[in-house]
Amino acid sequence: MDSLPGVLIVDDDHVVLHTLHDQVSREGYHLAAISNMAEALDRLRVERFGIVIADQTMPEMAGVEFLHACRELQPLSSRIIMTGLASSPGVEEAIISGDAFRVLAKPWTRADLKILLAQATEYFRLNQQLETRSVELRRRQNDLAVLSRELALYRQSATTDIADLTSGAGDNNAEEIFREIICHVDQAVSISDAESNRVLYLSPVHERIWGRPLDELYENRDVWVESIHPADRDRVLKAAMAASTTGIYDEQYRIVRPNGEFR
Secondary structure, three states, rough: OOOOOOOEEEEOOOOHHHHHHHHHHHOOOOOOOOHHHHHHHHHHHHOOOOOOEEEEOOOOOHHHHHHHHHHHOOOOOEEEEEEEOOOOHHHHHHHOEEEEEEEEEOOOOOHHHHHHHHHHHHHHHHHHHHHHHHHHHHHHHHHHHHHHHHHHHHHHHHOHHHHHHHHHOOHHHHHHHHHHHHOOOOOOEEEEEOOOOOOEEEEEEHHHHHHHOOHHHHHHHHHHHHEEEEHHHHHHHHHHHHHHHHOOOOOOOEEEOOOOOOO
């Protein structure tokens, strides 16, 4: 079971403060009860609270103003405003703007408080999950941006024909960038000459998938045909022949490794 969030209670009425402290602690929450808003703000700067309960009528500032400051310091928290008035200036606006999560009306019952604490806890945990997923999304977006820049750099550098590039006749820096990118892609990437069908480049992943040294895959064209599963071979070869005229080749098939294992 997830641990309960910390609770901060702010009220200048010591009777109310003591009552809330007693009732909230009985529900198993770790809490701090403070009668001064300036002190409460200092506490928020150094300690994390998942739930903040503040009285609307305080001498230093209105409770909604305090919760607005609390939102800036700890935006994931569930912020609750306490009021004994049927209508209190700013409370409805605070709910709409998101500065406050709920209202705790005075006087309250133990059951009212218990339900409100459960709702505030759930809201805080949902905010935490959303923040975690947002951070992960930003990280993935940054990774994609880095890869995009690397690919753009490669395209900018690789101005020579790809055959010259992979044979060493092109720009050395462009070839180095090309190989660095491909080596980190966990896919079998190959480049061949369109007319002669001669293999110009094979990524290192080929060796792991086919179970054969790259030199053998470069030099022996028959190896490619022999590696195709016998049940798939005719279909794949026909598709390859048709591709020479249509320019379209998209086949899925099994291969057989030297040790007889299928992939």
